Amino acid sequence: MAVDCMLDxxxxxxxxxxxxxxxxxxxxxxxxxxxxxxxLKYRGDACRDTGDDADGYGKGDVLIWDFGHNHAAxxxxxxxxxxxxxxAPAFLHLKFCETEKELWEDCTEYQGWISKGWIQEExxxxxxxxRRMKMERRYAFRYVKITVLDTSQKFRIVFDQVKxxxxxxxxxxxxxxxxxxxxxxxxxxxAALRTLANCMQTVFEDGPKRDRRLWLGDLRLQALTNYKxxxxxxxxxxxxxxxxxxxxxxxxxxxxxxERPVPLMDDTFLLDYSLFFLPVLTEYYENTxxxxxxxxxxxxxxxxxxxxxxxxxxxxxxxxxxxxxxxxLYYCFIDWNESLDKQCAMQAIILYSxxxxxxLCRLLGYEERISYFDELYDRMKTAAIAAxxxxxxxxFISGPQRQISAASQVxxxxxxxxxxxxxxxxxERTKESPVTMVTPYxxxxxxxxxIEAGDMAGAISHIKDYWGGMIRAGADTFWELYNPADENESxxxxxxxxxxxxxxxxxxxxxxxx
Ligand code: RAM
Numbered sequence: 001m002a003v004d005c006m007l008d009x010x011x012x013x014x015x016x017x018x019x020x021x022x023x024x025x026x027x028x029x030x031x032x033x034x035x036x037x038x039x040l041k042y043r044g045d046a047c048r049d050t051g052d053d054a055d056g057y058g059k060g061d062v063l064i065w066d067f068g069h070n071h072a073a074x075x076x077x078x079x080x081x082x083x084x085x086x087x088a089p090a091f092l093h094l095k096f097c098e099t100e101k102e103l104w105e106d107c108t109e110y111q112g113w114i115s116k117g118w119i120q121e122e123x124x125x126x127x128x129x130x131r132r133m134k135m136e137r138r139y140a141f142r143y144v145k146i147t148v149l150d151t152s153q154k155f156r157i158v159f160d161q162v163k164x165x166x167x168x169x170x171x172x173x174x175x176x177x178x179x180x181x182x183x184x185x186x187x188x189x190x191a192a193l194r195t196l197a198n199c200m201q202t203v204f205e206d207g208p209k210r211d212r213r214l215w216l217g218d219l220r221l222q223a224l225t226n227y228k229x230x231x232x233x234x235x236x237x238x239x240x241x242x243x244x245x246x247x248x249x250x251x252x253x254x255x256x257x258x259e260r261p262v263p264l265m266d267d268t269f270l271l272d273y274s275l276f277f278l279p280v281l282t283e284y285y286e287n288t289x290x291x292x293x294x295x296x297x298x299x300x301x302x303x304x305x306x307x308x309x310x311x312x313x314x315x316x317x318x319x320x321x322x323x324x325x326x327x328x329l330y331y332c333f334i335d336w337n338e339s340l341d342k343q344c345a346m347q348a349i350i351l352y353s354x355x356x357x358x359x360l361c362r363l364l365g366y367e368e369r370i371s372y373f374d375e376l377y378d379r380m381k382t383a384a385i386a387a388x389x390x391x392x393x394x395x396f397i398s399g400p401q402r403q404i405s406a407a408s409q410v411x412x413x414x415x416x417x418x419x420x421x422x423x424x425x426x427x428e429r430t431k432e433s434p435v436t437m438v439t440p441y442x443x444x445x446x447x448x449x450x451i452e453a454g455d456m457a458g459a460i461s462h463i464k465d466y467w468g469g470m471i472r473a474g475a476d477t478f479w480e481l482y483n484p485a486d487e488n489e490s491x492x493x494x495x496x497x498x499x500x501x502x503x504x505x506x507x508x509x510x511x512x513x514x
Contacts, residue, residue, distance in 0.1 A: 011249050012265045018245030018296075019263050025238035026202050027169040034073070035163050036065035036144075056082040056156025061148045065162050070098045070142040070477045070501055072198045072208035073164040080130035084154035089125040091149040092157075096120035096141035098209060098500035100474060103145050105496060112493030118210040119496050123149075129157070138167065140198065140208035140501050142476065169200045175229035178512050185460075185512065188467050192509035195477040196225055199503035200232065203239055203259055207480060207499035213266075214239055215256040216273040217333060218504045220280050221444055225510040227287040236284050237293055243277060244300040251303040253277050255333070271311065271321075272332040272346060274304045275353040282360045298364055305357050305373075308350050316383030318347045320399060335407050335442040336481055336491040340435055341399030344388045348411030351380055355416060381417055388412070395429055405435035407442060413449040423453035438483045438491075440467070440505030447511055456514075463508045470505075478505030 042062035057063065067073075075096070097103050097120070110116045120139050144162075151157050175197075178189045199205045203214040204222040223236045243253050246265035255270040257263065278301045285294040310327035311319050319325035320343040321332050332349070334342045358373040388396045388408070396408040409430040413423045427449060437443055443466050450459040469484050480502035483489040490498050 012246050013249045013251070015245045015247075018241045022238045022241035022245055022263065025234045025241075027232065027235055027238075029167050029169055029201065030171055032166040032171075033163055034067055034071075034166055037068040038066040039162075040064045040066070054082070054158060056158045057148045057151075058156045059148060059150045063146045063148075063159065064103065065144045067142055067144075067164060069194060070140060070198070071164070071166045071194075072138060072140050072168060072201065072501075073166045074138055075135045075141075075144060075164050076133065076161070077159055077163070078130065078132050078161040079126065080158050080160070081151070081155045082158055083156050086129055086152075086155045088150070088152040088155075089127050090129060090151050090157045092124045092126070093147040093149055094122045094124065094135070095145040095147075096139040097143040097145065098140050098477065100143065102496075102500075103143055107494070107496040110494050110496045112490070112497055114210075114492045114497055116497070120209060132161075138208070140499075167201070168197050169202065169235065170197050170230045170232055172197050175509075180512075182464075184464055184468050184471065187471050188463060188508045189512055191471060191476055191478055192225070192467070192506045193229060195501050196222060196229065196503060196506040196509065198477060198501050199506070200226070200230065200235060203242065204235060204503060206256075206504070207502040209499045209501065210497060211256070211499075213256055213258055214242065216243060216253065216276050216280070217255070217270070217441065218502075219243075220276045221441065221507050221510070222503045223280055224283065225506050227283070228510050228513040233284070233288050233290075236280070237288075237290065240277075240281060240284060240293065240297055244297045247300065247303075250307060251300070252307050253300065253304060269331065270333045271308055271330045272334060272349045275308055275349055277301050277304055278353050278356040278360060282356050282363070285360075285363060294360070294363065298360060301360060302357060302369070305350075305353060308353070309376075312350070312380070315387070316380045317387045318343060318350055321346060334411075335437055335439055337405075337407075337435060337438045337442075338491065339403075340405055340407055341401065341403040342407075344384075344396050344398035344408040345405075345411040347380070347384050347388065348408070348415040348417065351377060351384065351415035351417065352411065354380065381415075384412070384415075384417055395426065395433075403435060404433050406430050406433040406437045406446065407435070409433065410437075410442070410446050410449045413452055414445060419452075420454065423449070424455055427453055427455070427458075436483075438489065439481050440478055440502070440507075443467075444504070444507040444511075447507070451511070451514070459511060463511060467505070467508050475500070477501035480505070 107119045175193050198208050204219050205212050206215045206218040242257050247253050253274045254265040255268045255273040256266045281297050281301045311330050332346050334345045354373050354377040361369040390397045395404050396412050398408050447459040470482050480499040488495045
């Protein structure tokens with residue numbers, strides 16, 4: 001019975017008017033043709049000159065084209081044969097790589113928990129040459145590696161007119177880079193803008209390699225950065241209407257939605273992401289003054305608070321993630337650190353969202369609701385201190401093990417539970433937290449907490465340190481996950497499926513423009 005109810009809640013309750021409105025804002029995609037900057041030839045692992053390109057390539061030869069930067073693009077080339085008549089198919093392996101290290105990564109043994117279909121590689125049999133090959137899929141890549149698996153003893157293959165068609169709904173030049181004498185900050189800003197541009201397709205995608213779809217938590221950070229850079233505000237509007245157009249039967253907004261073949265909600269629900277619909281909508285209005293959208297979507301946004309309150313006990317404390325409550329289970333994201341206890345951060349995110357609910361109601365003049373949200377905020381803040389503040393260690397703890405994590409402290413500061421000098425001191429202690437942050441997403445919130453505590457210089461220096469670490473490791477777009485202590489860390493069981501252009505890491509371009 002309980003299972004039936006849960007499944008029933010998962011069903012989509014589409015709002016055709018909202019979806020139609022979203023579809024009317026599908027942006028135009030710009031296409032730019034680009035040629036490789038460098039071409040390298042290998043046999044095995046050794047770089048070698050295989051002779052004149054016109055002599056062609058055979059079994060075991062490895063060819064690498066470097067396009068200079070990582071972009072979302074389609075790949076094309078022409079190939080023909082030399083030597084005797086072509087007496088067998090040409091058999092090729094193609095690998096598309098965002099970073100140099102992926103070129104040499106062996107993914108054949110991949111056993112991770114998300115689909116190996118995300119690994120950007122293809123095996124091609126070409127029966128007749130010459131042939132113009134236009135790869136059907138869109139990839140995210142800087143490098144293309146072709147391994148000639150076989151030709152035959154009688155013919156070899158020649159490659160020509162290698163190019164890619166870069167695609168995005170924005171053009172990089174539209175956003176002006178920050179002017180600073182600091183070379184590292186300039187590189188960080190450039191990489192952040194490139195990251196965001198690659199993810200701005202017909203929706204704000206999380207990453208052009210993976211998952212190539214619209215996630216609400218990612219959208220929050222992309223939208224903020226977009227307002228200060230590309231200013232394609234209708235794309236935010238489209239995404240807002242897509243989410244609001246496809247809640248479940250209870251009105252809960254899913255963590256992510258698909259656009260094709262027709263708009264569809266995913267059956268993944270994350271409480272923190274659903275609540276982020278409130279800040280995304282409020283900030284959209286603050287940046288555009290589009291009152292019609294604010295009015296139309298406010299009920300969907302405020303509904304997220306009502307639903308979140310079902311997971312809050314009579315003391316005003318949220319149940320732990322994944323634990324039975326009278327309303328059932330909920331899940332949340334927060335960060336990819338698998339040992340993270342999320343209860344304290346989730347409490348803070350509800351508080352954070354209550355402040356946005358109040359802000360939204362003020363904008364719309366919903367007087368009664370303003371005081372309701374303000375009182376609820378005060379009650380839950382008192383409950384949060386009683387439940388999570390550890391007086392002895394002067395930190396927030398979470399869960400039965402009284403876990404001390406960076407995420408708990410950061411979110412309590414962003415929720416306004418600790419402010420000013422106390423917040424600055426707490427962040428200082430956060431550096432010692434045994435449970436660290438692993439995604440640029442969480443590091444963004446850490447930087448924002450520093451700013452909230454009045455330490456803009458600290459936030460900039462953190463950006464130089466953390467995002468600068470990716471630049472020093474060769475990044476030209478920022479990654480989904482970066483743990484300086486372990487560059488191969490992956491939440492999926494293998495770095496083969498990690499995304500190296502992930503929109504939630506684009507926020508230095510926002511923070512550097514505040
Ligand atoms: C990953 C996605 C996305 C994130 C979710 C929670 O699978 O790449 O960026 O929002 O997880």
